[in-house]
Amino acid sequence: MAEDHLPPTREQLAAGGKNLLYGIDDKPPLRRAIPLGIQHYLTMFGSTVAIPLFLAGPLGIADQPDKLATLIATMFFVSGLTTLLQTTWGNRLPIVQGGTFSILNPAAIVVTTGALQTAGFEIKMQELQGAIIAGGLVEVLFGYSGLIGRLLKFIGPVTIAPTIALIGLSLFKFGAPKAGTDWLLGGVMIALVILFSQILNRRWAVFELFPILLAILGTWALASILTAAGHYQPGDAGFVDWSKVGQADFAAIPTPFPYGMPRFEVSAFIALVAGYLASMIESIGDYYACARLSGAPTPTRKTINRGIGMEGVGSVLAGIMGTGNATTSYSENIGAIGLTRVGSRRVVQIGAVVMLILGAFPKFGALFTSIPEPIIGGMYCTLFGMIAAVGLSNLQFVDLNSGRNLFVIGFAFFMGLSVPEYFATSPVTLGEDWTWLANIINTIGRTGMAVGAICATVLDNLIPGTPEERGLTHLHAGD
Secondary structure, eight states: OOSSSOOOOHHHHHHTTTOOOTTOOOOOOHHHHHHHHHHHHHTTHHHHHHHHHHHHHTTTTTTTTTHHHHHHHHHHHHHHHHHHHHHHHOOOOSSEEEEEEGGHHHHHHTTTSSOOOOOOOOHHHHHHHHHHHHHHHHHHHHHSSSSHHHHHHGGOOOHHHHHHHHHHHHHHHSHHHTTTTTTTHHHHHHHHIIIIIIIITTTHHHHHHHHHHHHHHHHHHHHHHHTTTSSSTSSTTTOOOHHHHHSSSSSOOOSSSSSSSSOOOHHHHHHHHHHHHHHHHHHHHHHHHHHHTTTOOOOHHHHHHHHHHHHHHHHHHHHHHOOOEEEEEEEHHHHHHHHTTTTTTHHHHHHHHHHHTTTTTHHHHHHGGSSHHHHHHHHHHHHHHHHHHHHHGGGGGGOOOOHHHHHHHHHHHHHHHOOOOHHHHHHOOGGGGGGGHHHHHHHHHHHHHHHHHHHHHHHHHHHHHOHHHTTTHTTTOOO
């Protein structure tokens, strides 16, 4: 998200590309460019680590730190690779590529449904990677064919708001239930995120840049101290098990298809399509914000098409390399450009090289497998809630005094939350010959984001309304 992802502040957008220390084509000396590039890497760190930590449960590797460490390292490696591709041959904006929250819940549903419930990790990854590769190819088609530009005429804020908000809301089961396994750590994690991101950020830039990372480190340090003092024992939710780090390889270059050849199932592919669409829509907004803040020209349709096409290429690579996730543009780094006034493409590319290097060391990724579950749950409570809020922010462009808008938005939200509960208890059965169709229907029905997107898109284009009323005038003002 960009999904997953915090948008630039109004002050940053208002500043635009003015008073930049380094513009998009500037090349700072290495003594400055290297630390600035590392800063970009640190800015996206929290969100990138959160994705494999979330997938560990559905994939069945929560108790296999060596595999989780490899997954984390591969995520960073692919993020570095795709960032280099995007900044060099894609939209050429200083925009970081990383994992997306948009397909997290659909992915979790795919690997915990039907025969995959009892399947091993490798089999789950094969099917998930097949769906990611197929979805990436669709994104390539949307971008390089120019289809995404034409499709956006039918997708406005009334559709975007519930679709993105449901990404965060559909993950509510992974917040308090995990944080509540030890409310001391879960509560401290939540409190620190609020303190750093909403209060101290106004006084010190470090808290503006790294609120999630600093909160994780602070709570993790507390858990380590309490473990060393004997407060937490093996088996306790808050216990920090450093032995997990020793089980990971020191260095290993990620290789293609590490879990075997991908398996392509239509139901899994369909489940992820809505996530890809949400990711594309968010990324387009990121392109405009990034160009504004870095002093680059306003993105043209060709720029947008190249960017989305390259994100599709990145997602295909993510599937091939075995990340368990796709790629998208990161808004956190766009905010960093506004704060540092450094919009240099070279700086972001140096940050990408840092990601590539660290991604080759599973031992580094293994450090984060020792984070206790309640800390992860506290992070989810704040991070997923922000994703929902970012989705709702799109409603500022919509006439909320319009009865048709209120009906469409409310219906999409309710059905996006309610229909998955129905399908979870009453899945469709169509007989042995139609099992494939039943799998598709059940997978879509259990994915709240897909249900909300379908309801909102159909009704928003079916029920009469003016472009101004629907928020389309503002959304397409730059076309």
